[in-house]
Amino acid sequence: MKNIANFLFEAGMLKRTPRTGFQFLGSGTESVAEHIFRTSLIGYTLAQMDGEVDVSRVVMLCLFHDIPEARTGDLNYVNKKYCQVDEAKAVEDLAKTLPFGDDYRTMQTEFMTKQSREAQIAHDADQLEMILALKEYKDLGNRYADEWYPATFKRLQTDSARQLAETIWMTDSTRWWFDDDQEWWIKGRRDED
Numbered sequence: 001m002k003n004i005a006n007f008l009f010e011a012g013m014l015k016r017t018p019r020t021g022f023q024f025l026g027s028g029t030e031s032v033a034e035h036i037f038r039t040s041l042i043g044y045t046l047a048q049m050d051g052e053v054d055v056s057r058v059v060m061l062c063l064f065h066d067i068p069e070a071r072t073g074d075l076n077y078v079n080k081k082y083c084q085v086d087e088a089k090a091v092e093d094l095a096k097t098l099p100f101g102d103d104y105r106t107m108q109t110e111f112m113t114k115q116s117r118e119a120q121i122a123h124d125a126d127q128l129e130m131i132l133a134l135k136e137y138k139d140l141g142n143r144y145a146d147e148w149y150p151a152t153f154k155r156l157q158t159d160s161a162r163q164l165a166e167t168i169w170m171t172d173s174t175r176w177w178f179d180d181d182q183e184w185w186i187k188g189r190r191d192e193d
Contacts, residue, residue, distance in 0.1 A: 003097040010094070013070040021076035021130075027142045028133060032069050035129055036062070042132075043125035049160050053118050061122035064104065065111050067094070114157070124161035127152055131165050132173075139173045 014033040022028040043062035047055040066074075071090040075083055091108045095101035110119045130152050138145035149169060156162045183190055 004099075007094070007098055010070045011067065014066070017069055017074060019076075020074050020079065022133075024076065024078060025134075025137060025142060025144055025148065027140070028137050030133065032066050032074055036066055038132065039065070039122075039125045039129040042128045043122050046121045046125055046128075046158070046160060046164070047118070050117070050121060050158070053121060057116075057118045058121050058125070061107055061111050061119055062125050064107050065122060065126060067104075068108070120157045121161075124156050124158050127155045128161055128165060128168070131168055135168050135171070136173045 011033075014036065015031050017032040019030045019032060019035055022030060040059055040062040043058045044055060047053050047058035068087050068090040071093070072085045072087055075085060091105060095105040095108075098104055110116055111122055114120050114123055131149065134145040134148050134152065138149075153162070153165050156165060178185075181190075
């Protein structure tokens with residue numbers, strides 16, 4: 001039980017582990033845990049849209065894909081040019097302490113090698129999460145988001161992810177809550193006839 005408790009504390013570290021790429025964008029912050037949460041929802045959505053993959057497997061791959069960053073930290077693309085991280089050792093060191101260590105190790109390998117359709121969809125979810133964040137920051141005036149979008153878009157592997165990315169990029173990120181119901185926004189209520 002102590003190893004399980006330690007694993008859960010380790011997962012909690014991801015709430016305090018920042019995603020480091022935003023420092024280059026010039027605005028925005030996000031923890032690895034926040035990234036994992038939305039990535040998992042995106043993965044579920046993409047898997048449902050696909051209709052032929054194991055939805056639970058996609059969600060599990062998304063949920064566990066960045067767990068090693070509790071040990072390694074988050075390296076952005078600039079960091080990765082110059083720093084070597086032994087992610088395999090981080091995975092192995094955690095896996096050998098867990099009763100589900102073999103499954104954890106298998107998920108990490110599957111995600112990294114992108115051999116399965118589920119792993120490809122999980123990777124797309126990971127990239128779409130970045131595209132959503134970029135669009136949110138673009139809508140708030142970050143002029144660099146437009147420069148980051150094309151490279152992130154090119155990482156997408158499935159047609160549905162590419163279609164969703166294009167829709168995201170054309171959609172105002174505030175429209176889901178700030179609709180055209182002027183009466184509501186002025187009065188805070190609707191007058192019933």
